[in-house]
Amino acid sequence: MEILLVLGFPLLGAALLAMVGAKRYAAEVSVATSLATLLAAALLVLRIIRHGPMTAWNEEFFIDPFNVFLVALTALVGFTTAVFSRPYMRIEASHGRLTPGRLRLYHSMYQLFMAAMLLALTTNNMGFMWVAMEMATLSTVLLVSLYRTRGSIEAAWKYFILCGVGIALALFGTALLYTAAEDLLGGEGMGALLWTHLNAVKGQLEPRVMGMAFVFLLVGYGTKVGLAPLHNWLPDAHAEGPTPVSAVLSGLLLNVALYAVIRCKILADGALHSTLPGHMLMGFGLLSTVLASFFLWRQRDIKRLFAYSSIEHMGIITFAFGMGGPIANFAALLHMTMHSLTKSAIFFAAGHATQLSGTQRMDKIRGLLTIHPSVGWGLMLGGLAILGMPPFGVFTSEYLILITAMRDHPWATPVLLVALAVAFGAIFSRLQPMVYGDTDDKPLPHSPALVPVFIHLGIVLMMGVYIPPALAEWYRLAAQLIGG
């Protein structure tokens, strides 16, 4: 029931906004929809906490601690982003970068995107998961190309082709999965694609087929996670799309894609009886972290900068999942949460910063503290948080990941530390001059919405020093599910 609500609200909203999206109150409608989704998600969470994992609608949907916490996270960030994009888009419009028609497209596609992600998270059917991922891709392609500038078109096209091809590979992986499972679960009906069933029999799945399937799924969904060297679409898409979209791309879509990868990894682990999938993930993770941290040094565009930092953090999370084990999984899940909260907060602040100075070039953005202190502090604190500075929660997860790495794979620790240090130098040296110093920019036409920024950072800060036991328990359950 709750699932229906969770999926229904955004779909309805998308349909509604497709009609009224151009009206003045469209943004409020969007916010209301997201709020409703959030409440539904909260209900769902309550139900899971009370009754434990559940399947619904003849097993087409499956909710366990792992995905329900992602559902909650997605709904939350979706809501705050909607809140943020209300004034942001208004300012964009008053800067004359958007027409009402585009706004309509934006609002409806935004809701559709949310629906797609929630579907991908909640479904139990690997096929549907694929469908949902494709849906998310399509909707975001339209969002990225919203401004219709050369840059945005190019970015969207690259995004479309790379992720489209990737997704296609994932589909083939799914087909192989089906092949492997068919003999055990019977081709007729749906059984062979239901994750729960697959998970039940994963031990007997044909290893070679599963290995191949996992490779295709990993490359397919990994493209959307932004794992190097499949990441090339990510910075362009983040930099050229409207900022709220960058926020949800970084904050949510990457998580969802990673979620898909992990679901597949669980199966592959069971089938292959080897650490192969884990090692693949660790390899991707390390490569992404290191490459991204060096990419950071050459950035001039603020949104590109933080896009690369997303790649870096996705790399860290992937590495952690690759290591597996209760602590590493716990840390990875925690890091997912922390990263999406922090990164979206940063993008909110960065978005307003670009509006203040009228450009995304970092050497043009100056003196945020003097012209608009809250934007400045938001950016500074967010930046420090994402760099893993205590007492922010990102440090917590990085700390756990590092000590686990030290125990299980000592050789990897120095690599990670070097990457972290390089990233620190790169981002912080860019951050400081933007926040400090003097400026002659003019204040914004509408007052910016920085409440979301500080809500996110507040949560991150709290998680740094105190993780509520319920939440911790929840993470622990999810970590157990992932196992490895």
Add this chain to the structure above:
Amino acid sequence: MPPVNMATQVVQMLAGALLLISFAMLAERRSRRLLILLVWQGVVLVTSTVLVAASAHLTHLYYSAALTLLLKVCVLPLILFRLMRKLGIERDNEPLVNVPTLMLVGLCLVIFAFGLAQPVTALATTVLRKTLGIAIAVILLSFLMILARRKAFTQVIGFLSLENGLFFAATTTTYGMPMVVELGMALDLLVAVFIFGIFFFHIREQFDSLDLDQLESLKED
């Protein structure tokens, strides 16, 4: 080991045809002919699907065959034809690497694909699974085609032939995906092509050509 009946032999023959077509697409320069080849691919796909359905007595495969016919043979090519005429792009377009090299690489890919599928086909329960190698080969070849072309339009065609390869793999190796899923996939594909269409216009109005060499401004330096 079920007896190798007529249908399966035909299916395997069709699989060969599919492979042939994808090689042809790899070599083909003219967008128009590419499109025709794509249609042929669709036709082969449909027939093979029907045959599989007939041999395995699976009703839902008939539906999916119908769906394929509708989508891959009629609707999509139609859209693409109209787009092509609107945008006036029948001109030649040279691949990034010259054709013989492409052929060579393609050959290696086929060998690789067969090698890859070999263990699976070895313990295949249905004869049809033997075609898995070919399916993989088709997929890799279309991938190669996508990355070897420099026109947006051809990339789309490559993308579609990739989809065909996937579909072929799905039908032959597993008697098709569950119906609902296939519907979803079909829907996605349709939307995708629509969006492609939209994009062609955007690209053209921004870059006044569909040449992908234009789309190289976003990069690190």
Add this chain to the structure above:
Amino acid sequence: MHVVSALTTTTPLTGLLVLVASWLLIGALGLVQPNRIGWVARTLFPLGALVALGVAGMGAMSLTPGFAAQSSVLALGLPDMPFHVRLDALSGFFLLLLGSAGAGISIFAAGYFRQGEGTAPGLLCLQYHVFLASMALVVLADDAYLFMVAWETMALSSYFLVVTQHRIPEIRRAGFLYLLMAHVGALGILLSFGVLQGGSWQMTFDAMRAAHLTPAWASAAFVLALFGFGAKAGLVPLHVWLPEAHPAAPSPVSAMMSGLMLKVGVYGLLRVSWDLLHAGPWWWGLLTLGLGLGTALYGAIFAAVQTDMKRLLAYSSIENIGLIFAGIGLALLCRSFDMRLLAALALAAALIHSFNHAFFKSLLFLVTGSVMHATGERSLGKLGGLIRYMPWVAALALIGSLAIAGLPPLNGFVSEWLLLQAFLQTPRIPHAFLNMIVPLGAALVALTAALAGYVMVKFYGVIFLGQPRERALENARDAGWLERFGLSWLALGCVLIGVFPQVALDVVGRITLQLVGTTVRRGPSPWWMTPITSSQTSYSGLWLWVGLLLVIGATFVLVRRIYHGRVRRTPPWDCGYPWQTPRMQDSSEGFGQPIRHLFGPVFRMQRELPHPSDPKPKYRVLVQEHFWHQLYLPLARLVQRTAERVTILQGGRLSTYLLYSFMTLILLLVWVL
């Protein structure tokens, strides 16, 4: 009053936690009215000073003989690893240091912070008290996680304080360098802890104490810790941030960073090397000793050639940290040969020197603050003669300068005396090579101490004595009463330790008892210090004071008696040169000249000598460090070049990107095959 009694009834540990919390609360209250100076400065900072006194008191309680270490677990932190806190003699000592020196600094700050200097006062108040609280938490922490959190919070809050005047690019640069180095150091510490827990995946210090490491791993942990804490304490060559960051900050903050934060670094090293690690090979000690002595000499040499008064003090901090590390190294060395008494002596020297440095360095940094407020000048080339306009500050600064120069009978001398005594015992080390090399360390210590004297004469003389080098200096006014009070508090500390060194030695004895298992020999009475045997060595600050004052008094009286006391005021004679200008005085560069001449190769100098036939001759000399140009810049260039290589991956061509994913697919498929 009631609160105080409540605190005293509770155990020191809980009391401390309450006090730390109230620091945070005070900081938060600053945001209530961020711009009302009356509220923030005149009300909150004095409150913070009171809390600091409380902290000092609790720390002192933990140093009383009957005290057993207390520990407790907080309801905060990670689910599996909640925050552990522990109060033992070592942490108590550093809390005492933190509180007693911090109180003085806070009182001074109450009078110092004014309106409209960069960050709003309320925000400053928040950062300031968070800084204090985090330092206290670092000292109290009993598990790696809390330690790291507090440690980085300390770095972060101090960073924000450093960049208070963020409109000045140099200050931003300094802040960046500071936070970067702090972060890198923290990574080192994190690694060290990771090694220390040695297989038991408990990150509490108890588990680390229990863990048994193979020698190789233990050494790895030690070196990592030395790296991390050395980076924070300013050990050469990890010191580069220090001369940039300390001058950049407002003076009370410089005082806290130099006087207190560096000591927290020292605490960290002590905690790891003495408490968490068991006795290690002798080269640990030799390494630390060598680095310490090198750092001390290096800092002293560079301090002597500085022309900015705060930079000079920063380098002098490096020097003192070097001496402290030398003491620790010597103690480690002796521990590895199980020479308890000697280890205790060296350790005591290091600890007392930390305490002294906290007092006189804070005092001097605060003095520079008053001077800057009165004159707006930082460059030694533009100061002079302030003793006439700021008598109070001048007098207190004199005490600080004499103390830091290590002159009897002040406190600086006490610790250096102990350190030298420790070195004198080293020939008894049972190691054919070490017992020849280590005693020579005494020579370096002596040289450093003498150089410190040189530096301090330069510092005090150029700022307070002679003729004002700028007209504007003549309307400089003395500091306000709050500032004077703060300064006097610290000066008093310097004098008292100088008078009753044995008391300090007793206090430190609690720690040596905990870490080494023995204490140095107690003197016959509180005013006699005889650490080894009464026949060999003895020193009595009190009697030296009495003797000196007695003789001065007697001389004064006698001279008065036989002398008629007529005094004439005349212009200075100066060998009869007719006219004198302030520019004819010896400048700070002039004071640097002999050092530059003597230690030429140490510096990287750029000189502009005036041409003989130059109508308006100009002399300029720029002294830089080799480390910067030969270690750090190449490192940065390496990263830069790697980045350039990497960015080729993002070439902008779609086909290439597709090729990447294609190749990845193929490779992975080959892998699973």
Add this chain to the structure above:
Amino acid sequence: MTAVAYVWQVGECLLAIALAPLFAGWVGQCRAWLQNRSAPPLWQPYLILRKLFHKDAALATDASWLFRLAPYVVFSTMVVAAAIIPSVTTDLPLARVADAIALVGVFATGRVFISLAAMDIGTAFGSMGARREMMVGFLAEPALLMVLFSAFMTHGSTALPEMVEGLLSQPHIVLHPSLFFSGVAFVMVLLAENARLPVDNPSTHLELTMIHEAMILEYSARHLALLEWASWLKLFNYACIGFALFMPWGIALHGASAGLLALAIAALLAKLVVAGAALALFETLSAKLRLFRAPEFLTMAFLFAVLGLLVYLLLGA
């Protein structure tokens, strides 16, 4: 510690205060003889003091309190030093207050104060002299400390009386090779610290080269008297340190009878005579160094001292 000891303690101080000018006068006289000048009377320094104490003090207009305080401090430091050094007897209660290290510290205190006072007026020469004095000091101080250390190594105590007793208690004279190095170093330090040739020349006011005189240029009358007295005391103290370390014979030990003490005084006088003559001879023979050479001279001294220490550590003797 008997009351007698305290009496002798005070007595030794007074003796030092009294004898110091005489020693300076003796050195001056020897120099004059050696340089074929007609010598000033032996008690010339007393006359100088008397003269100075009768003059009116001329203070520079903006001399601060530090300027007026410094002479007293400097003088007192030298007196305290004299109280610590066992020149006549080793039975000194105050010697336990401050050992050899503290002694060096006390000297340093005096130096710092006189340098600060020199900078106070803000004349060109004053500050120049102060800088030079500190330059000499920061090299001479550790050298002296090293000398004392190698003595400590040989005698096992940093308290001077203990050293002396250690040295005297040995039945027969032991030759410590390390002490030779230390001795050379000590002489060099003595020359440098007391503004003697070849580092400085006490008897000129040649502006560009002077060190000590440059610092006290602005002083007059009683302040100058105290400073001069202090400098003579310093020389005396150094001489006594030298005796204590290298030729302690004759110094009375604990509980020595009055006769022995008288003998000790006689011995001290004899040593002073010899030392003064030697000093004068050395000064006459050596030429003034260029100021830039002074640091090298002192570095030599420092290295010699360290060498002495090293030699002791190597040979254990």
